[in-house]
Amino acid sequence: MATDSWALAVDEQEAAAESVSPREETGRDGVGASLYLNNALFFTSFPTEDRAAQSLLNKLIRSNLVDTTNQVEVLQRDPTSPLYSVKSFEELRLKPQLLQGVYAMGFNRPSKIQENALPMMLAEPPQNLIAQSQSGTGKTAAFVLAMLSRVEPGNKYPQCLCLSPTYELALQTGKVIEQMGKFHPELSLAYAVRGNKLERGQKISEQIVIGTPGTVLDWCSKLKFIDPKKIKVFVLDEADVMIATQGHQDQSIRIQRMLPRDCQMLLFSATFEDSVWKFAQKVVPDPNIIKLKREEETLDTIKQYYVLCNNRDEKFQALCNIYGAITIAQAMIFCHTRKTAGWLAGELSKEGHQVALLSGEMMVEQRAAVIERFREGKEKVLVTTNVCARGIDVEQVSVVINFDLPVDKDGNPDNETYLHRIGRTGRFGKRGLAVNMVDSKHSMNILNRIQEHFNKKIEKLDTDDLDEIEKIAN
Numbered sequence: 001m002a003t004d005s006w007a008l009a010v011d012e013q014e015a016a017a018e019s020v021s022p023r024e025e026t027g028r029d030g031v032g033a034s035l036y037l038n039n040a041l042f043f044t045s046f047p048t049e050d051r052a053a054q055s056l057l058n059k060l061i062r063s064n065l066v067d068t069t070n071q072v073e074v075l076q077r078d079p080t081s082p083l084y085s086v087k088s089f090e091e092l093r094l095k096p097q098l099l100q101g102v103y104a105m106g107f108n109r110p111s112k113i114q115e116n117a118l119p120m121m122l123a124e125p126p127q128n129l130i131a132q133s134q135s136g137t138g139k140t141a142a143f144v145l146a147m148l149s150r151v152e153p154g155n156k157y158p159q160c161l162c163l164s165p166t167y168e169l170a171l172q173t174g175k176v177i178e179q180m181g182k183f184h185p186e187l188s189l190a191y192a193v194r195g196n197k198l199e200r201g202q203k204i205s206e207q208i209v210i211g212t213p214g215t216v217l218d219w220c221s222k223l224k225f226i227d228p229k230k231i232k233v234f235v236l237d238e239a240d241v242m243i244a245t246q247g248h249q250d251q252s253i254r255i256q257r258m259l260p261r262d263c264q265m266l267l268f269s270a271t272f273e274d275s276v277w278k279f280a281q282k283v284v285p286d287p288n289i290i291k292l293k294r295e296e297e298t299l300d301t302i303k304q305y306y307v308l309c310n311n312r313d314e315k316f317q318a319l320c321n322i323y324g325a326i327t328i329a330q331a332m333i334f335c336h337t338r339k340t341a342g343w344l345a346g347e348l349s350k351e352g353h354q355v356a357l358l359s360g361e362m363m364v365e366q367r368a369a370v371i372e373r374f375r376e377g378k379e380k381v382l383v384t385t386n387v388c389a390r391g392i393d394v395e396q397v398s399v400v401i402n403f404d405l406p407v408d409k410d411g412n413p414d415n416e417t418y419l420h421r422i423g424r425t426g427r428f429g430k431r432g433l434a435v436n437m438v439d440s441k442h443s444m445n446i447l448n449r450i451q452e453h454f455n456k457k458i459e460k461l462d463t464d465d466l467d468e469i470e471k472i473a474n
């Protein structure tokens with residue numbers, strides 16, 4: 001029976017999601033990681049709008065560097081000192097094992113932000129840095145390289161300290177340290193995260209500590225596992241996510257106050273709103289500043305259509321007609337509610353489509369697994385609610401269907417979400433197709449306002465006319 005096959009598909013998806021195991025590969029090859037945790041902790045459920053969850057999802061599903069044509073903006077603390085930028089990793093005179101680690105990760109040349117940030121971070125005497133660029137542009141790799149360059153493996157105590165907003169994000173960064181430090185067998189890494197219990201009075205011998213602010217603060221002060229006076233590099237990662245969590249800002253500042261004056265302070269953020277900037281100035285004295293603008297999304301390369309319907313069933317029929325007339329490699333379909341998304345996924349599945357459903361109650365790792373399968377082409381249609389997919393880049397999808405138009409909580413058009421759903425950046429300038437389903441006077445009004453906002457015409461499409469649909473594919 002068709003419903004059974006849908007149920008089966010869901011089971012399969014969930015099984016695939018479950019097979020994503022917590023990242024606890026400790027002590028592989030080089031850097032040994034001391035991680036004393038239980039698996040249950042990994043599968044924490046996030047509120048869907050949580051920035052930390054979004055950030056983690058993007059990290060998990062990203063396979064490549066986000067490249068950009070925008071220029072980096074550099075503000076030097078000492079404007080008279082020469083500004084260095086590098087076009088190759090060799091120019092940085094890294095330790096051979098480290099260079100080997102960089103190349104083993106498949107990095108051929110520094111990313112845009114790394115070109116400027118790396119020489120600054122590796123300069124002598126050490127300089128402080130505040131850097132902002134969108135997620136995926138190579139910030140993590142940059143500060144990991146800086147930490148690994150400065151650490152002295154022979155000294156068996158913590159010398160580099162990195163703060164992350166959550167346990168899961170700390171693990172992700174830890175993985176990068178392990179990979180890049182692979183050819184440094186004498187280096188090791190400790191995770192200062194909840195659940196990682198050490199015996200009182202113990203001192204840590206790992207040279208790099210990565211953790212969340214609360215635990216790191218305890219380890220530095222109350223428990224004295226770390227001597228903060230011996231820290232040479234202090235990294236504050238994902239500052240924007242950090243300050244969104246109650247208490248993290250104060251804890252980070254208290255940790256920073258314990259560090260020696262000549263400790264190098266580095267702060268990274270994907271966004272730079274006022275609050276982040278204020279925080280950054282408190283924790284990073286005399287900083288150099290590097291900013292890389294986000295590539296703007298545009299609707300210029302997108303063909304936009306709308307379809308007039310009377311109700312949900314007609315919208316579904318219109319969708320089937322579109323599928324019947326044109327070949328769609330992969331599509332993303334957005335619904336307003338979880339209920340509609342579930343219903344639609346079921347109906348499409350009955351029609352024989354291979355459907356992936358992103359649902360609000362899924363845990364972040366499960367969501368990542370669903371997106372991963374979709375990206376690999378195992379499913380051809382991804383049905384989701386906006387809350388679920390917010391901030392996730394699945395740029396290669398050429399067809400986007402707004403089964404429901406994006407509205408904010410007051411029912412007004414959500415232009416930003418509309419642009420993010422269907423817009424493309426210069427890099428992915430491929431033509432795309434967006435179809436909006438309109439099922440009431442109210443939604444027609446929303447559509448008109450979106451059209452006015454972007455000053456871009458959204459053409460009407462008659463989905464009962466197969467010839468007309470075929471034309472939109474050309």
Ligand SMILES: Nc1ncnc2c1ncn2[C@@H]1O[C@H](COP(=O)(O)OP(=O)(O)OP(=O)(O)O)[C@@H](O)[C@H]1O
Pocket residue numbers: 055058059062063064065066105106107108109110111114133134135136137138139140141142270
């Ligand atoms: N120079 C490089 N060449 C090729 N790939 C790179 C380079 N630097 C980083 N990468 C890869 O690009 C992806 C994004 O890098 P990274 O995680 O450092 O970015 P980020 O700005 O810290 O983003 P996020 O905060 O989301 O992690 C990763 O898969 C990383 O391995």
